[in-house]
Amino acid sequence: MIRIDSVTKRYPDGTVAVDRLSLDIPDRSITVLVGPSGCGKTTTLRMINRMVDLSEGTISLDGADITKQPVNTLRRSMGYVIQNAGLFQHRTIVDNIATVPRMLGWGKEKARARATELMERVGLDASLAKRYPYQLSGGQQQRVGVARALAADPPVLLMDEPFSAVDPVVRKGLQDELLRLQEELGKTIVFVTHDIDEAIKLGTMVAVLRTGGKLAQFAPPAELLSDPADAFVEDFLGADRGIRRLSFFSSAGLDLKTSPIVAVDSTAEQIAERTTPGVPYLLVTDLDGRPLGWSEPGALTAGAVDTARLLAYGRPFAAGKDSLRAALDGSVLSPTGWAVGVDDTGRVVGVVSQQAVGEAIRSAHAAVRPDTKAVG
Amino acid sequence: MNVLHYINLFFSDNTHWHGYDGIPTRLREHVQYSLIALAVAAAIGLPIGLLTGHTGRGGNTLSLIATAARALPSFGLLVLMFVLIGFGLVPVMIPLVVLAVPPILVTTYEAMRSVDPSPVDAARGMGMNETNILFQVELPVALPLILSGLRSAAIQIVSTATIAAYVSLGGLGRYIIDGLYQRNYEKVVGGATLVAGMALVTLALFWGIARLAVSPGVRRSN
Amino acid sequence: MNDWFRIPSDLQNSYFGLIGLHLREAVIPVLVGLVIALPIAQLCVRLRWLYPPVLWVTTVLYAIPSLAFFVVLIDYTGQTETTVMIPLGVYSLVVFVPAIVDGVRSVPQETLDAATAMGLGPVRRYLQVQLPIAVPAIIAGLRVATVSSISLVSVGMLIGNQGALGNLLNDGQVYHQPRLIWLSVITTAVLAIAVDAVLVAVRLLLTPWMPRGTRKARPAPAEPATEDAAR
Numbered sequence: 109m110i111r112i113d114s115v116t117k118r119y120p121d122g123t124v125a126v127d128r129l130s131l132d133i134p135d136r137s138i139t140v141l142v143g144p145s146g147c148g149k150t151t152t153l154r155m156i157n158r159m160v161d162l163s164e165g166t167i168s169l170d171g172a173d174i175t176k177q178p179v180n181t182l183r184r185s186m187g188y189v190i191q192n193a194g195l196f197q198h199r200t201i202v203d204n205i206a207t208v209p210r211m212l213g214w215g216k217e218k219a220r221a222r223a224t225e226l227m228e229r230v231g232l233d234a235s236l237a238k239r240y241p242y243q244l245s246g247g248q249q250q251r252v253g254v255a256r257a258l259a260a261d262p263p264v265l266l267m268d269e270p271f272s273a274v275d276p277v278v279r280k281g282l283q284d285e286l287l288r289l290q291e292e293l294g295k296t297i298v299f300v301t302h303d304i305d306e307a308i309k310l311g312t313m314v315a316v317l318r319t320g321g322k323l324a325q326f327a328p329p330a331e332l333l334s335d336p337a338d339a340f341v342e343d344f345l346g347a348d349r350g351i352r353r354l355s356f357f358s359s360a361g362l363d364l365k366t367s368p369i370v371a372v373d374s375t376a377e378q379i380a381e382r383t384t385p386g387v388p389y390l391l392v393t394d395l396d397g398r399p400l401g402w403s404e405p406g407a408l409t410a411g412a413v414d415t416a417r418l419l420a421y422g423r424p425f426a427a428g429k430d431s432l433r434a435a436l437d438g439s440v441l442s443p444t445g446w447a448v449g450v451d452d453t454g455r456v457v458g459v460v461s462q463q464a465v466g467e468a469i470r471s472a473h474a475a476v477r478p479d480t481k482a483v484g
Numbered sequence: 485m486n487v488l489h490y491i492n493l494f495f496s497d498n499t500h501w502h503g504y505d506g507i508p509t510r511l512r513e514h515v516q517y518s519l520i521a522l523a524v525a526a527a528i529g530l531p532i533g534l535l536t537g538h539t540g541r542g543g544n545t546l547s548l549i550a551t552a553a554r555a556l557p558s559f560g561l562l563v564l565m566f567v568l569i570g571f572g573l574v575p576v577m578i579p580l581v582v583l584a585v586p587p588i589l590v591t592t593y594e595a596m597r598s599v600d601p602s603p604v605d606a607a608r609g610m611g612m613n614e615t616n617i618l619f620q621v622e623l624p625v626a627l628p629l630i631l632s633g634l635r636s637a638a639i640q641i642v643s644t645a646t647i648a649a650y651v652s653l654g655g656l657g658r659y660i661i662d663g664l665y666q667r668n669y670e671k672v673v674g675g676a677t678l679v680a681g682m683a684l685v686t687l688a689l690f691w692g693i694a695r696l697a698v699s700p701g702v703r704r705s706n
Numbered sequence: 707m708n709d710w711f712r713i714p715s716d717l718q719n720s721y722f723g724l725i726g727l728h729l730r731e732a733v734i735p736v737l738v739g740l741v742i743a744l745p746i747a748q749l750c751v752r753l754r755w756l757y758p759p760v761l762w763v764t765t766v767l768y769a770i771p772s773l774a775f776f777v778v779l780i781d782y783t784g785q786t787e788t789t790v791m792i793p794l795g796v797y798s799l800v801v802f803v804p805a806i807v808d809g810v811r812s813v814p815q816e817t818l819d820a821a822t823a824m825g826l827g828p829v830r831r832y833l834q835v836q837l838p839i840a841v842p843a844i845i846a847g848l849r850v851a852t853v854s855s856i857s858l859v860s861v862g863m864l865i866g867n868q869g870a871l872g873n874l875l876n877d878g879q880v881y882h883q884p885r886l887i888w889l890s891v892i893t894t895a896v897l898a899i900a901v902d903a904v905l906v907a908v909r910l911l912l913t914p915w916m917p918r919g920t921r922k923a924r925p926a927p928a929e930p931a932t933e934d935a936a937r
Contacts, residue, residue, distance in 0.1 A: 194606030683769030
């Protein structure tokens with residue numbers, strides 16, 4: 109555990125970047141430091157590996173004060189990923205990744221082998237090994253940065269806005285990769301970002317800092333959304349707090365109807381049989397069971413359904429796995445007001461109305477605390 | 485007047501290719517003077533430039549020293565040294581070194597300062613010590629500019645080493661000085677051509693060194 | 707104290723007279739070189755392919771030892787001041803062309819685009835946007851060229867005593883008066899430093915838009931690759 113105890117950073121000109129910050133960063137999880145510019149998040153991160161000296165207070169790693177160790181030993185035990193990756197442009201990718209192992213005395217072959225293994229881990233094609241940084245895209249360079257930080261298998265990973273410099277599509281991919289990596293590796297990650305959505309998506313615990321380096325709230329993201337500590341946090345969280353919080357409620361409890369579903373080659377009897385009282389539409393699927401669209405029962409021609417005249421089915425959600433937010437979104441996207449639940453292969457499992465989703469939301473609120481991890 | 489004519493005359497005269505005043509001898513002497521001066525200037529300028537460039541401190545002082553050194557007239561310095569120290573290699577080396585240190589010093593400093601701070605920060609965060617950061621992270625990237633400073637100094641040295649002849653030493657300057665006093669323009673032009681040729685060879689040498697020493701990752705991204 | 711500055715009569719000049727002469731011999735070629743370099747540099751900026759060959763030619767010219775240059779010219783311009791000033795002009799040209807080209811090229815493309823979008827034609831863009839921004843680089847070139855020139859004038863001493871302060875070097879040896887040699891070296895050096903300081907002041911005056919101090923956020927326009935103090 110990383111204990112930050114009443115830490116203050118004061119600069120010679122009087123600016124206080126971090127003001128009596130106290131945090132306990134739990135092991136084997138992602139803790140995000142988030143806040144507007146000037147809130148001291150990067151300064152705090154850089155104090156952990158002593159890139160910045162503390163003015164007051166202590167930071168201890170597993171009980172040991174970090175200032176009592178030789179600084180380079182400390183740094184070599186932590187991975188450090190920065191914006192723009194900071195790759196060594198004069199070295200090949202594989203040599204970049206092998207930097208810390210080589211520093212620790214590993215042989216060239218062993219270090220390179222480890223580097224190649226890591227490249228695969230972070231999703232980089234092995235053919236890039238002998239390339240130089242200038243030949244890689246921004247997203248690829250960032251992955252190299254992460255691989256480089258992981259090379260010596262440090263227990264702690266410090267990440268300073270690592271995904272801010274890439275475009276949103278690439279960023280989402282990198283975020284998903286990080287979550288997957290974390291599931292495999294279980295590192296203690298301290299992650300700095302100015303993007304509250306990134307914080308909510310990635311963080312197991314989120315520390316919101318305000319300008320001037322003070323802690324505003326330290327809580328799991330779901331709690332942040334449901335109970336912001338004050339007006340600043342609420343404001344920082346932004347609009348649609350309630351809806352975003354729904355990401356933390358699973359759709360597993362939804363009662364999916366399986367009756368109003370017909371295949372595209374259904375006969376008139378089957379259509380009649382499937383028409384459910386209280387449900388004005390039927391979902392038409394293809395022969396494989398995948399959704400095609402909605403239709404009123406009367407408008408269906410038995411045996412030869414005209415797929416062009418079907419109503420849009422919106423976006424299906426992964427039944428049982430996706431969140432209530434995804435289910436709600438699906439139901440809003442279809443003009444019928446019904447959402448379609450599918451399995452891993454994309455085949456329809458069942459359908460649910462907006463009203464039913466609404467009821468599920470109400471009972472979820474009334475029930476015990478929601479999951480601490482965003483479901484989807 | 486035909487410069488080319490003189491060049492032709494000079495190089496086709498057989499006697500110019502032999503003996504203590506022959507082209508090979510003078511060339512060798514000139515190369516010797518130039519190499520020594522460059523080595524000494526680099527030994528002074530490189531370490532200081534690398535260190536101040538790495539720490540970022542002392543840039544102002546460096547500027548001042550470079551300006552002062554440049555202000556010293558090479559020729560005047562040569563005569564002064566000769567009068568004070570007498571005949572020998574040292575009175576010639578001093579003005580040459582004083583001449584060559586500023587470009588090496590200033591260019592090395594600026595090359596180091598212009599290195600992208602991101603990799604340096606990353607390296608520090610990884611736990612690299614300062615010496616390793618200087619030599620493994622900053623130097624390889626600053627190398628092209630540093631080489632250009634060395635190259636510039638080398639060319640100046642090659643050209644100025646001709647003054648060695650004024651204080652009775654050898655080198656290609658011998659042809660120029662002798663040619664002046666003997667009113668033998670053939671020699672003057674021949675000597676100048678040889679110096680210019682040597683400068684071109686120096687350029688080619690540095691181009692080759694750059695190709696060998698500069699990492700492809702740095703070369704291409706420039 | 708006055709004895710220190712006494713000049714032998716064969717030079718037919720006073721101490722300050724020599725300084726003035728030296729300055730004249732050094733500065734005029736530099737200014738002429740600048741005037742000639744401006745259009746050449748502009749051509750190199752417009753026609754990119756022209757720049758490398760121009761650089762090659764200037765490097766070769768630069769390598770020619772000053773003395774050789776002087777001697778070759780004796781046939782044409784005799785043993786006069788002009789013989790000294792022409793090569794100095796050529797050398798300063800060699801310093802200015804890369805300095806101006808790099809300076810003009812250092813103007814960011816966005817700035818130029820904005821200027822074009824506002825309706826400034828090529829000439830106005832050059833005079834109102836590119837040249838002013840290139841001023842620091844040009845002044846850097848001026849400093850190098852002038853200091854170099856001041857140093858090289860002394861070599862003119864070998865050509866019938868056309869070296870102004872450099873002439874003292876010869877007299878010092880002939881009359882066995884080291885004082886004269888010291889005088890020559892120190893005066894020339896001080897002169898060069900003084901002129902350099904004046905140019906720095908000029909740059910500060912001309913570029914109020916530049917941040918003061920040496921903290922470089924981005925690399926400063928590199929000193930002209932060809933510099934010299936004397937050959």
